[in-house]
Amino acid sequence: MRDQLHELLKKRVQQCVSHSRSSIHTCPKIEKKKESLSGRSGEIVKAQAAGKVISVGREKEDVTPVDYRVHFKYLIKQKGIFYMEEEIEERTADFYKGVFVEDREKNPFKDSKEEEASPDRGVEEEERYEYEYDRMKAVQYAEKWWNSYNPAYKKFDVDCTNYISQCLHAGGGPMRGYPNRGKGWWMRSGNWSYSWTVANSMRWYLPSSNSGLRAEEVSSPDQLLIGDVICYDFQGDGRFDHTTIVTGKDASGMPLVNAHTYYSRMRYWAYEDSTAYTPNIKYKFLTITDDQ
Template identity: 55%
Template sequence: MKKIKQWWLKEFESTNSQNDWWERKKQLWKERDAEIVKVKGKGEIFQTLQLEGKTEYRYLLHLTYLIKQNKHFHIEEQVIPHEYRMKNGKVVDHKETKRNVTLEIQPSFITKERDSVLEEERFSYDRRAAVQYAERWWNSYNPAYRIFDVDCTNYISQCLRAGGAPMRGAPVRERGWWYSGSSWSYSWAVAHSLRWYLSGSRQGLKGKELYSAEDLLPGDIICYDFQGDGRWDHNTIVVTKDAYGMPLVNAHTDNSRHRYWSYEDSSAYTPDIQYKFFRIGE
């Protein structure tokens, strides 16, 4: 892929100064006695389009933030798709690319997992293996699995599977949690379905709902309803903690590493956001 020239930072600042997510990101850390002391980035073009006689370039902007929180430092990474056009040798219409947030297999009728098996079945959850997987694949894709346009839940399911979570329910897509290569359960790849599966399952993979993000451990899962409308949109996995013991998470769509759990810096964030915190394996 062709590398973009190093005008990215100036363009990033000027483009995103009009968007409040960048200000919210800085404010998010300021409120936690932290600051972003350094930002580095690299862009790589992945698509060139000819539209009505104009050339449009689409690229992935990989940002790395060095964050200082008291005496503690950590690195956060994020990959954001952008696009721009060239006019008279200058960059114009430089903006974040809007993504299609509708998953092709997402059913409107999926609500809550109803498990006919009342007897609980325990499994040994390897948190370390789940986190190692989350770190290995946060910005790439395991060829053993399909890539979805909205890949957040597929990625989280892979992390859970790497931690030893048992699959069950195949081949019925409305039941259980499973992946077979050519098919998969809705709970494997749809955020709304996984949220209800974790709280409704009584055997194998299940989640114990907690009431504070601070209580989460690496390997646990957070679910997000950005609009607060009862439709769950996103999932992340806790991989580590900040200096005050609050979760930092990894995710796909947008690919993120060691991001503060609350997602207040997300372009999808609204004041009505709702969260569910799930302890896995206990």
């Protein structure tokens, strides 16, 4: 099975730099990535993949599922400028009587339910929290921990917003509101606010906060700076599922982002190649503001 998975990854790497779609195992996600790049005058010029089997499931009706993790690196050229995008995928391959038949990426946002209270929409508070947001420190933290977990913090199965909160805190964003989970933005003593860990709560908290960490909503992604935040409502149903942090810009000045849950680094902000993407997707673009 490992040999067949190795061959499959080899074909996916070849697909990244090939103009042919003739292979029976063409990966739709890679084609979407290439189409998106082509529309931005970019291309993948080199790709690498390293996989590791995580578990072999129980055989059922002669089909054995194998869960594995693969780390992709894409060297992208866009308008004469090069940058490296990285992503770690969690995938499942099915083998029928030991022969590979199907491979798919898991969707971590499908059917995920995160506990949360009603959004804190900026209750007036007398106490002020002066801070200056250090965007570079936030990005440095995002780069250091993009594919691992800081042991100083609790980790979650759906970890995207927890990771972004850590980045914002590393940039100087002050915690407030402890111990009320429905107020403020904090993680302390093994507990945390909803706004710290839940994507939908952070989406409402940042632009409505009038004390401590806060943000202003802007109308387009090119207005964002490094260290700013993008919120994603994949289904377009009004409940936001995912959060990323801007860690760079492409040759057209559009954001590249880092994220957790499924680790991504310098990924194009729109997530058009994500398994969670739908045509109904909605975004919120939030630029962090200082409080001095």
